[in-house]
Amino acid sequence: MNGGEEGGGGGGEEMEEDGKEEMMVVEEARGRDKTVLMWGYLPGVSPQRSPLLHPVAVRVPDSPAGDRWKDVSGGGCGFAMAMSESGKLFTWGSTDDMGQSYVTSGKHEETPEVFDLPTKVPIVKAAAGWAHCVAVTAQGEVYTWGWKECVPFGRNVRDQSSSGGASEKEERHSGFMSDHVMPRSQGSRTTGTMSGFDSGGGDENTKRRRLSSAKLGPESSSSGEETLSAPPCLVNLNVGVRITCVAAGGRHTLALSFSDVGQVWGWGYGGEGQLGLGTRIRNVSSPHPVPCIESASFTKDQSSPATKGKQGSDGQAFKLIGTCIKAIACGGRHSAAVTDTGALLTFGWGLYGQCGQGSTDDELSPTCVSSLLGVEIQGVAAGLWHTVCTSVDGGVYSFGGNQFGQLGTGSDQAETLPKQLDAPCLENKNAKLISCGARHSTMLTEDGQVFCWGWNKYGQLGLGDSIDRNIPSVVPIENLQPKNVSCGWWHTLVLAESPT
Numbered sequence: 001m002n003g004g005e006e007g008g009g010g011g012g013e014e015m016e017e018d019g020k021e022e023m024m025v026v027e028e029a030r031g032r033d034k035t036v037l038m039w040g041y042l043p044g045v046s047p048q049r050s051p052l053l054h055p056v057a058v059r060v061p062d063s064p065a066g067d068r069w070k071d072v073s074g075g076g077c078g079f080a081m082a083m084s085e086s087g088k089l090f091t092w093g094s095t096d097d098m099g100q101s102y103v104t105s106g107k108h109e110e111t112p113e114v115f116d117l118p119t120k121v122p123i124v125k126a127a128a129g130w131a132h133c134v135a136v137t138a139q140g141e142v143y144t145w146g147w148k149e150c151v152p153f154g155r156n157v158r159d160q161s162s163s164g165g166a167s168e169k170e171e172r173h174s175g176f177m178s179d180h181v182m183p184r185s186q187g188s189r190t191t192g193t194m195s196g197f198d199s200g201g202g203d204e205n206t207k208r209r210r211l212s213s214a215k216l217g218p219e220s221s222s223s224g225e226e227t228l229s230a231p232p233c234l235v236n237l238n239v240g241v242r243i244t245c246v247a248a249g250g251r252h253t254l255a256l257s258f259s260d261v262g263q264v265w266g267w268g269y270g271g272e273g274q275l276g277l278g279t280r281i282r283n284v285s286s287p288h289p290v291p292c293i294e295s296a297s298f299t300k301d302q303s304s305p306a307t308k309g310k311q312g313s314d315g316q317a318f319k320l321i322g323t324c325i326k327a328i329a330c331g332g333r334h335s336a337a338v339t340d341t342g343a344l345l346t347f348g349w350g351l352y353g354q355c356g357q358g359s360t361d362d363e364l365s366p367t368c369v370s371s372l373l374g375v376e377i378q379g380v381a382a383g384l385w386h387t388v389c390t391s392v393d394g395g396v397y398s399f400g401g402n403q404f405g406q407l408g409t410g411s412d413q414a415e416t417l418p419k420q421l422d423a424p425c426l427e428n429k430n431a432k433l434i435s436c437g438a439r440h441s442t443m444l445t446e447d448g449q450v451f452c453w454g455w456n457k458y459g460q461l462g463l464g465d466s467i468d469r470n471i472p473s474v475v476p477i478e479n480l481q482p483k484n485v486s487c488g489w490w491h492t493l494v495l496a497e498s499p500t
Contacts (some may be wrong), residue, residue: 001155010106010231017409024080026349027090033068033497033498034068034070034483034495034496034497035058035480035495035496035497035498036058036060036069036072036495036496037055037056037057037058037081037458037477037493037494037496038052038055038056038080038093038491038492038494039052039053039054039055039056039460039461039462039491039492040052040437040458040459040460040462040488040490040491040492041078041459041460041487041490041491042078042079042080042092042093042490042491043078043093044413045381047392050492051458051459051460051466052459053456053462053463053464053465053466054459054462054464055462055477055494057474058080058082058092058112058175058233058324059111059112060084060090060112061090061111061112061113061114062080063187065086066126067085067086067088067496068084068085069083069084069085070080070082070083070084070085070087070494071083071484071494071495072484072485072486072493072494073125073127073128073486073489073493074127074128074269074435074437074486074488074491074492074493075091075093075128075440075481075489075491075493076128076129076130076131076132076133076248076488076489077130077131077488077489077490078093078488078489078490079091079092079128079488080092080093080095080112080114080488080491080493081115081126081128081133082124082493083124083126084124084152086122087121087122087137087138087215087301088114088123089114089115089117089123089135090098090112090113090114090115090128090264091113091115092110092112092113093110095454103307104296106275107160108222108468110274116133116197117143117232118143119137119139119141119143119234121137121139121141122137122138122139123135123136123137123138123288124136124138125244125245125246126246127246127247127253127330128146128248128251128488129146129150129246129248129249129250129251129252129253129330130147130251130332130489131146131147131150131229131251132144132145132146132147132151132248132251132253132268133145133146133248134151134235134246134248134253134255135246135382136243136244136246136255138436139242140241140243140257141235141242141243142199142234142235142237142243142246142255143232143233143234143235144228144232144233144253145229145230145231145232145233147228147229147230147251148228148229148230149251149267149268149269149283150248150252150253150269151230151233151250152235152236152267152268152284152285152286152287152313153285154288157249158410161395173385179197181458187262189362199422203417209395220487229497233333235255235267235285235287236286237255237257237265237287241256241257241263241265242258243255243256243258243265244257244258244259245327245328246328247328247329247335248330248359249268249274249328249330249331249332249333249334249335250269250330250332250333251268251269251333252266252267252268252269252270252274252330252333252335252386253266253267253268253330254266254290254328254329254330254335254337255287255328255390256325256326256327256328256352259307262323262324262325262326262340263290263324263325264276264289264290264292264325264328264337265287265288265289265290266284266287266288266290266335267284267285267286267287267288268283268284268447269282269283270282270283270284271333272333272334272348272349272350272362273333273347273348273349273362273363273364273365274330274331274333274334274347274348274349275288275290275335275347276291276292276295276335276347276348276364276365276366277290277291277364277365277366278291278365279364280364288364291365291366292325292337292339292345292366293322293323293324293325293339295320295365295366296321296339296345296367296368298336298345303412320341321339321341321343321345321368322339322340322341322342322343323336323339323340323341324339324340325338325340326338326340327337327378327379328337328379328380329380329381329382329387329436329437330382330462331348331349331383331384331385331386331387332349332382332383332384332385332438333348333349333355334346334348334349334354334355334363334382334387335347335348335382336348336382336387336389337380338377338379338380338389339471342344342375342376342377342378342380342391342392342420343368343372343373344356344368344369344372344377344380344389345366345367345368345369345379346366346367346369347362347363347366347367348362348363348388349362350362350363350444351385352385352386352400352401352414353399353400353401353415353416353417354382354385354386354387354398354399354400354401355367355369355400356369356372356387356399356400356409356416356417356418357369357385357416357417358371358416358417360412360416367485369418371417371418372389372397372418374398375391375395376391376392376393377389377390377397378390378391378392379433379434380434381434381436381441381487382436383400383401383406383436383438383440383441383454383487384401384435384439385396385400385401385403385405385406385439386399386400386401386402386407386436386439386441387399387400387436388408388436388441388443389434390431390432390433390443391431393430394429394430394431394432394445395420395421396408396420396421396429396431396434396443397418397419397420397421398418398419398421398441399416399417399418399419400415400416401412401414401439402414402415402470403439404439404440404454404455404456404468404470405453405454405455405468405469405470405471406439406440406441406453406454406455407419407441407448407454407470408421408441408453408454408470408471408472409421409468409470409471410423410424410470410471412470421471423471423472425451425471425472425473425474426451426472427447427449429446429449429451430445430446430447431443431444431445431446432444432445432446433484433485434485434491435485435486435487435492436487437454437455437460437487437488437489437492438455438489438490439454439455440452440453440454440455440456440460440461440487440492441453441454442485442486442487442492443472443485443486443492444482444483444485444496446482448481448482448483449475449482450462450474450475450477450485450494451472451473451474451475452469452472452473452475452492453469453470453471453472453473454468454469454470455468456468456469458484458490458491460490460491460492461473461475462475462492463475475494477494477496479498479499480496480497480498480499481496481497481498481499482494482495482496483495483496483497
């Protein structure tokens with residue numbers, strides 16, 4: 001190359017050869033086989049619905065074009081999702097009444113199958129909450145489906161199912177959610193009330209049980225109004241808005257657009273402030289801009305040493321939080337966002353300290369986690385009751401509920417302020433990616449190792465047993481190079497490449 005820049009006689013040939021070598025490297029990378037590994041609880045995948053305690057390879061279905069895996073997207077409760085190089089969304093997992101087959105309108109069995117979305121545009125990103133899914137196309141459009149109250153009003157692009165009203169299956173599913181998603185006795189500490197999402201006797205569950213016991217006639221069956229799930233729907237956003245990534249929580253969704261400087265959009269349930277709109281609005285039925293930068297603040301008593309001496313009379317710290325959002329995450333009933341300057345914002349349910357503000361109060365508006373100011377945050381993930389984030393220098397910080405060791409701090413004590421993980425096994429390890437399941441966490445390091453910790457009843461840690469871990473433990477993955485990790489509710493997916 002230098003010869004070419006200097007005008008030497010052999011420069012052109014050297015540049016040509018170097019270019020060929022670079023092209024060969026690129027082609028080799030493109031042609032390298034990718035494997036999806038899974039472990040944990042995916043009913044319908046293994047005999048007798050037994051958990052997968054070790055990593056198991058997921059075979060991409062045969063196709064005339066020879067499609068291959070491109071990326072993974074965790075999935076929801078009992079089902080998994082992944083994308084292929086051709087931009088198809090694949091799903092697999094549960095086929096029983098305690099899974100998501102009817103909610104996601106897809107077929108979930110041992111072999112992944114293409115989920116039929118009403119678009120030919122390739123899918124580039126996807127996410128799933130407890131009972132709803134959302135996907136992003138290469139053109140920045142968003143499709144969502146699943147539990148009806150999670151799907152915004154929009155232009156339905158597939159006919160609603162005419163299978164009838166709510167069934168006994170749906171009644172059992174409603175009870176299953178009450179038992180396994182949230183503790184029945186816990187509500188928002190700020191309000192002292194409980195939402196239908198986690199209360200066995202809540203209005204929403206009462207309504208569903210009433211629907212399931214009703215004897216519906218042919219007219220109501222064909223109308224589709226009594227079904228719990230909605231078909232794929234194109235989300236109506238402002239003209240020109242293009243979405244780059246999405247996050248799905250228990251009953252809410254966030255989307256991040258890049259066409260208007262990192263604006264966050266939200267819809268769904270917001271009773272604990274997880275939509276960041278400053279109120280306890282129970283349902284936002286269309287996408288609304290979330291004022292992350294505009295409302296982001298931290299109070300005087302929460303400030304860190306890095307901000308002391310910079311407060312005004314109103315108790316606000318005059319620190320540049322940022323100008324746009326670069327990453328988002330949704331937990332069970334809380335949310336998080338990272339700004340372009342590396343500030344972490346949280347909002348929503350705070351009962352277990354999952355907002356990292358040093359208290360158990362709910363945060364109705366995006367609030368800066370002031371104890372992390374001075375640490376440039378790069379990525380964030382959220383579980384049912386906990387939050388984990390990574391810094392640009394490879395550190396890992398966690399806070400919130402810790403009943404099963406999901407914080408990785410070496411104890412089962414909840415943390416209302418971020419605590420850095422300092423387990424000996426992480427010495428000289430730099431975090432690259434982080435993902436959270438309901439009650440477990442997963443990390444990919446820069447040197448290609450996968451660590452898991454937290455709840456392990458269903459083998460979701462991939463360590464060959466069902467013993468919980470309160471510190472990170474490395475998952476044995478041989479002869480493959482992990483490139484991405486993504487957790488479902490009770491399972492874990494890894495995208496890996498064959499070695500060079």
